[in-house]
Amino acid sequence: MQTGLEEQLGLYQKRIPIFTRSVKGRFRRFKTTVLVLAYTIYFLLPWLPWSRLDAPSQAVLFDLPGRRFLIFGLTVYPQNVVWLALLLFIAAIFLFFVTGLVGRAFCGYFCFQTLWTDFFIWIEHKIQGERPARVRLYRQPWNREKLLKVGGTHVLWLLASFWTGLTFVAYYAYAPQLVLDFVTGQAAAVAYFTVGILTLTTYAAAGLMREQICTYVCPYGRFQSVMYEPETLAVHYDAKRGDAIHGRASPRAGQRTLAERHEKGLGDCVDCGLCVQVCPAGIDIRDGLQYKCISCGLCIDACNSIMDSFGYPRGLIRYDSEKNLAAAVPAAPRAEWKRLKTVGYGVALILMSGYLVYSIVTRGSYDRAVNQIRQPLYVVLSNGDIRNRYQVRITNKAAQDQTYEFSASGIPAGALDLGNFREITIKPGHSGLVQVSVHLTPEMAEHTRHFELIVSPRGKPGEARSETVRFDSPKASHD
Amino acid sequence: MSEQKLQSQTVQTTGHAWDGDLQEYNNPLPVWWVYTFYLTVIFAIVYWVIYPSWPFGKGWIGGLSNVTYVNSAGETRTHSWNTRALLMQDMNKAAVEQKPYFDKVAAMSYAQIAKDPDMNGFILSAGKALFSDNCAPCHQAGGQGVMGFFANLTDDDWLYGGSYDQIHASITNGRHGYMPTFSEVLAPGQIDQLANYVASLSGIGHDAAKAAAGDVLFHGEAAACYYCHGANAKGNTEIGSANLTDNIWLWANVPGADSAEGKVAAIRGVIASGLNRGVMPAWAGRLSPEQIKVLTVYVHELGGGQ
Numbered sequence: 001m002q003t004g005l006e007e008q009l010g011l012y013q014k015r016i017p018i019f020t021r022s023v024k025g026r027f028r029r030f031k032t033t034v035l036v037l038a039y040t041i042y043f044l045l046p047w048l049p050w051s052r053l054d055a056p057s058q059a060v061l062f063d064l065p066g067r068r069f070l071i072f073g074l075t076v077y078p079q080n081v082v083w084l085a086l087l088l089f090i091a092a093i094f095l096f097f098v099t100g101l102v103g104r105a106f107c108g109y110f111c112f113q114t115l116w117t118d119f120f121i122w123i124e125h126k127i128q129g130e131r132p133a134r135v136r137l138y139r140q141p142w143n144r145e146k147l148l149k150v151g152g153t154h155v156l157w158l159l160a161s162f163w164t165g166l167t168f169v170a171y172y173a174y175a176p177q178l179v180l181d182f183v184t185g186q187a188a189a190v191a192y193f194t195v196g197i198l199t200l201t202t203y204a205a206a207g208l209m210r211e212q213i214c215t216y217v218c219p220y221g222r223f224q225s226v227m228y229e230p231e232t233l234a235v236h237y238d239a240k241r242g243d244a245i246h247g248r249a250s251p252r253a254g255q256r257t258l259a260e261r262h263e264k265g266l267g268d269c270v271d272c273g274l275c276v277q278v279c280p281a282g283i284d285i286r287d288g289l290q291y292k293c294i295s296c297g298l299c300i301d302a303c304n305s306i307m308d309s310f311g312y313p314r315g316l317i318r319y320d321s322e323k324n325l326a327a328a329v330p331a332a333p334r335a336e337w338k339r340l341k342t343v344g345y346g347v348a349l350i351l352m353s354g355y356l357v358y359s360i361v362t363r364g365s366y367d368r369a370v371n372q373i374r375q376p377l378y379v380v381l382s383n384g385d386i387r388n389r390y391q392v393r394i395t396n397k398a399a400q401d402q403t404y405e406f407s408a409s410g411i412p413a414g415a416l417d418l419g420n421f422r423e424i425t426i427k428p429g430h431s432g433l434v435q436v437s438v439h440l441t442p443e444m445a446e447h448t449r450h451f452e453l454i455v456s457p458r459g460k461p462g463e464a465r466s467e468t469v470r471f472d473s474p475k476a477s478h479d
Numbered sequence: 480m481s482e483q484k485l486q487s488q489t490v491q492t493t494g495h496a497w498d499g500d501l502q503e504y505n506n507p508l509p510v511w512w513v514y515t516f517y518l519t520v521i522f523a524i525v526y527w528v529i530y531p532s533w534p535f536g537k538g539w540i541g542g543l544s545n546v547t548y549v550n551s552a553g554e555t556r557t558h559s560w561n562t563r564a565l566l567m568q569d570m571n572k573a574a575v576e577q578k579p580y581f582d583k584v585a586a587m588s589y590a591q592i593a594k595d596p597d598m599n600g601f602i603l604s605a606g607k608a609l610f611s612d613n614c615a616p617c618h619q620a621g622g623q624g625v626m627g628f629f630a631n632l633t634d635d636d637w638l639y640g641g642s643y644d645q646i647h648a649s650i651t652n653g654r655h656g657y658m659p660t661f662s663e664v665l666a667p668g669q670i671d672q673l674a675n676y677v678a679s680l681s682g683i684g685h686d687a688a689k690a691a692a693g694d695v696l697f698h699g700e701a702a703a704c705y706y707c708h709g710a711n712a713k714g715n716t717e718i719g720s721a722n723l724t725d726n727i728w729l730w731a732n733v734p735g736a737d738s739a740e741g742k743v744a745a746i747r748g749v750i751a752s753g754l755n756r757g758v759m760p761a762w763a764g765r766l767s768p769e770q771i772k773v774l775t776v777y778v779h780e781l782g783g784g785q
Contacts, residue, residue: 375621382636382725420593433603435780
């Protein structure tokens with residue numbers, strides 16, 4: 001079981017290199033699928049075309065100079081910042097929800113640190129060979145072979161890092177033009193800077209630092225342990241079964257079959273060490289649940305393959321809960337969602353996702369802001385009438401030119417003076433300003449505190465919006 | 480614990496022993512600290528080379544980096560790096576970006592500008608900036624003026640006329656409003672009669688008998704008010720004499736007085752002491768013709784114009 005004691009090491013301890021052995025199994029397949037899917041999306045999405053009238057034909061484009069994000073058919077303006085807030089909230093709640101249920105699934109399968117490290121290890125494996133070959137190469141003195149293989153690995157890492165950085169920047173400019181400009185030295189300085197920084201950080205994080213990022217740098221890995229409960233599923237070594245009374249033992253003659261081992265009081269663990277060799281975090285899962293474990297499940301694959309080869313039942317290392325492992329007769333492991341926290345996170349997740357979807361679906365094609373001019377609040381005209389002025393700003397968020405008309409209710413016809421602009425036509429993504437003035441007789445002004453100003457986009461009667469606007473007069477403003 | 484033990488075993492001494500057994504510990508700085516220090520030294524030297532650094536004679540060593548900008552006279556200037564030159568560079572860049580708009584303003588007539596939605600947006604923003612910089616100290620941020628001193632530009636009464644051309648003339652050449660002092664010419668009773676008459680013109684509470692006498696004075700040669708304010712008392716935009724028949728007051732604080740007597744007293748005060756403070760400076764020469772044109776449209780829009 002978990003001892004709760006971790007090796008106490010010095011603060012400036014040297015990194016012990018980890019050479020992971022490749023493994024086959026369910027979790028490896030799942031990780032590979034996620035990796036391929038994630039890379040396909042990340043690396044190809046900037047190249048996906050999407051025809052637009054008023055912007056580059058790129059499906060996903062974060063147009064910073066234009067102050068808008070173009071995501072397929074959706075245009076996001078700074079005014080929609082609440083969507084970003086919702087998205088962050090959903091992401092956080094989703095992390096809590098999943099972690100409470102199945103542990104650090106994000107770390108093990110979806111985190112970009114895990115994905116890129118996995119990919120870099122795959123490159124290393126392809127060039128330098130399987131674990132024993134890599135260990136041998138590491139120990140041998142520098143010669144032509146070592147230089148070529150290790151150098152080649154680093155060159156490929158750098159190339160992959162560079163393309164990662166360039167792809168990131170391609171989300172912020174029209175990708176084909178950007179890459180062309182980048183190669184010919186005409187791209188913006190910030191593009192080179194960003195690509196440079198991302199190349200270096202990707203290379204350092206996925207090539208050189210690897211599990212140290214998770215252990216020493218990343219805060220998420222650490223605070224996720226707060227969300228663990230006794231019912232949470234996590235990668236566990238079944239110590240009761242593996243160690244039994246007299247501990248682990250190699251399968252020598254006389255203790256090879258399960259019957260023989262149980263008779264001698266030996267556990268099912270044959271102490272092959274494969275679970276340690278495949279671990280990208282370099283830990284021994286048999287020491288119990290520990291903070292360095294990113295819960296990637298590769299040790300489960302490794303152990304199952306050994307159990308299979310000896311004809312023992314699978315699942316000596318498995319996804320299970322602490323509660324179940326502590327039971328006298330452990331039941332089949334399953335995700336227990338009927339808990340206050342999990343249900344609470346789930347409800348919050350559904351509510352917030354629903355609100356985000358609702359907010360996006362019902363978004364208007366324009367924004368309006370009516371501001372009363374406050375200097376002065378009102379003007380007394382030569383015939384004694386009271387005039388208030390307002391500035392209306394309309395932002396056209398639709399993809400084509402749009403004409404907007406103005407009207408008012410709650411005040412007599414003719415009181416609304418639009419000056420030279422009875423209507424205004426605004427280009428997509430642009431804003432227009434209109435000055436509106438309203439004048440009322442002193443008698444009218446005395447009991448008019450508010451009126452409705454209505455903005456209606458021509459041809460879209462359903463999107464007409466009215467806004468309650470304040471009217472000030474000498475009497476009213478003293479109230 | 481283990482760390483402390485490790486340290487005590489590997490602790491260094493300077494290698495010298497005094498009095499046989501007195502030794503000195505050697506506690507070197509951490510390596511990362513030392514190298515960071517060396518880096519800051521290198522950084523400082525690079526900084527001296529690139530940016531202005533040391534005083535030298537009457538000036539200073541300018542450094543290698545330069546700032547080049549074009550000043551308002553169109554001359555290209557290059558200075559060693561300084562924040563004022565950076566500001567000039569920024570201002571020049573903004574002026575270059577605004578130029579197409581100002582060129583458009585210069586080319587268009589007032590009627591065309593008023594009907595162009597794009598120009599309208601430019602006038603509202605550029606005009607506001609110009610107004611805030613140049614006009615707001617007197618006319619206030621919103622153009623509402625100050626009673627007794629500076630005209631309210633947001634109402635529909637224009638002392639010198641509210642057409643584009645008249646506003647343009649007011650800004651370009653400035654204005655000087657003047658009214659003679661009547662306390663030396665008229666008796667206090669006569670001034671009171673006149674004040675009551677002026678109050679009656681815009682429907683303020685007054686003494687009817689005094690007002691009737693004031694009417695005679697107004698149109699007679701003794702006071703001769705009609706010379707400037709006109710026989711109908713509606714003023715004259717040519718000389719900036721006020722329309723006395725409306726509800727707009729600039730010099731006499733009639734709206735500020737609570738009682739009818741107070742309102743009449745305010746009018747009396749202006750008649751008695753006259754006016755010589757309606758001075759607006761000429762802006763030709765201070766502002767470019769395009770800037771004055773932008774301001775003209777902006778001010779016209781403030782009060783709705785005429």
